[in-house]
Amino acid sequence: MKLYYSAGSCSMSCHMGLEESGLKYQAIQVDWSKPDQNLADLERLNPLGVVPVLITQEGKALTQNAAILEVIADLKPESKLLAPVGSPDRAETLAWLSFVAADLHKSYSPLFGLQAISPSESTQSEVREWAKKNVHQHLAHVDAHLAGRDYLMGKTFTIADCYLFTVVGWSKWVGVKMDAYPNLNAYQDRVYQRPAVQAVLQAEGLLD
Numbered sequence: 001m002k003l004y005y006s007a008g009s010c011s012m013s014c015h016m017g018l019e020e021s022g023l024k025y026q027a028i029q030v031d032w033s034k035p036d037q038n039l040a041d042l043e044r045l046n047p048l049g050v051v052p053v054l055i056t057q058e059g060k061a062l063t064q065n066a067a068i069l070e071v072i073a074d075l076k077p078e079s080k081l082l083a084p085v086g087s088p089d090r091a092e093t094l095a096w097l098s099f100v101a102a103d104l105h106k107s108y109s110p111l112f113g114l115q116a117i118s119p120s121e122s123t124q125s126e127v128r129e130w131a132k133k134n135v136h137q138h139l140a141h142v143d144a145h146l147a148g149r150d151y152l153m154g155k156t157f158t159i160a161d162c163y164l165f166t167v168v169g170w171s172k173w174v175g176v177k178m179d180a181y182p183n184l185n186a187y188q189d190r191v192y193q194r195p196a197v198q199a200v201l202q203a204e205g206l207l208d
Helices: 012-021 039-045 065-075 088-112 121-145 159-168 182-192 195-203
Strands: 002-005 026-029 053-055 061-063
Touching: 002 012, 002 039, 012 065, 012 159, 012 195, 039 053, 053 065, 061 065, 065 088, 065 159, 088 121, 088 159, 121 159, 121 182, 159 182, 182 195
Parallel strands: 002 026
Antiparallel strands: 002 053, 053 061
């Protein structure tokens, strides 16, 4: 399998999932500041020109973090990254995965594109405050859920944690203060120490 990724982007969640699973794969970096670095291949595989893209064992190009993470987990069920089909734990894990993808991830998006939204500094300021309010609402929800838990599903690390860790990590890049979230901060530290996560961070040039 091959994973097309961009360092630090949402595709890092799939990179983490692959590393945690123990499956054999090749990670291929895409860098928009270097047009010759696999961009042509990416745009051929995904007409939208965005990561992640996973080339499956059957040679199919699969996009979207949630779908890719579910495929990874099901290819290696012994990794326990996702509970069996039909189980309540699987449904809950997928609910958290959907929350991160549809709510938390999207609440950060305006903070990365303020200049594209408007050239006006006053408008950018208004959008920034609005977006941060949404981010904090979602972070508070997760922080409350993590009270007394190691991971989103309790003691078990899942694909939902791959995505959550990745997105929450963007906070330092967009000026979202994390002081009010002790459970979430402890969680981020806990995930950061996982050997597979360390390997991915090192591979993507993000290891502190």
